[in-house]
Amino acid sequence: MTEIKLYKSKKRAISMMLLCSIFVLGGIWLLQKNSILGWSGIGFFGLAYPLGIYNLLDTKPIIIINEIGIYDRSTSSDFINWELILDAYPINISGQKFICLIIDEKYKPSRKKGKLYKNVAKLNEAIGAQELNIHLGQIQKIDEIKLTQFILQMSKADKNTKTELIKMLPEIS
Known part of the structure; x- marks a missing residue:
């Protein structure tokens, strides 16, 4: 049976991690002034790393058409x-x-x-x-x-x- 398989974009996963890196660095900079706000930014935007790595390693197709x-x-x-x-x-x-x-x-x-x-x-x-x-x-x-x-x-x-x-x-x- 012929199938068409569509996969997650690796480029989007990498760009998401790079974009969130800017905000993580901003959170590190904020640690000097306001530790609660700094750690909040690091924690929230740091979640992009495990999510991005999961998307990079995920090899299953998202959509299959047959x-x-x-x-x-x-x-x-x-x-x-x-x-x-x-x-x-x-x-x-x-x-x-x-x-x-x-x-x-x-x-x-x-x-x-x-x-x-x-x-x-x-x-x-x-x-x-x-x-x-x-x-x-x-x-x-x-x-x-x-x-x-x-x-x-x-x-x-x-x-x-x-x-x-x-x-x-x-x-x-």
């Missing part, structure tokens, strides 16, 4: 089948790119969850997103418009066409 559907490691524990996707659209929330998937009401994950999860799903829809959103923020360079168009093509294609579409995937970066 003939069955889309698997997003950050969203669900199962594949989202193509037949369930009615529509998709890109959205940008505070500089973070997402692809929102519109699925049939009877297959929404909140149907099996509690009241808190249902309220969070309603909040997502209030800001223009959906219950199932694919987060593209940590992925290497990717064109969310092309990926959205590809998802729409795959959701409307038959089984034989899906195999051909994945083999001839347009460059999405």
Whole structure:
């Protein structure tokens, strides 16, 4: 089975650690004047180092696309089948790119969850997103418009066409 795998960007992990290093150095400088504020800055921005190292060493794909559907490691524990996707659209929330998937009401994950999860799903829809959103923020360079168009093509294609579409995937970066 042909699969497309999208991985975390190593460049983003390194840039996050370098950017936070500036604030850690600022916290070290603040230790002389205000130790509480200095240690707070060092502690908060120092958390970028273990997180960055984890992102650098993480070799598992975040998103897998194949003939069955889309698997997003950050969203669900199962594949989202193509037949369930009615529509998709890109959205940008505070500089973070997402692809929102519109699925049939009877297959929404909140149907099996509690009241808190249902309220969070309603909040997502209030800001223009959906219950199932694919987060593209940590992925290497990717064109969310092309990926959205590809998802729409795959959701409307038959089984034989899906195999051909994945083999001839347009460059999405």
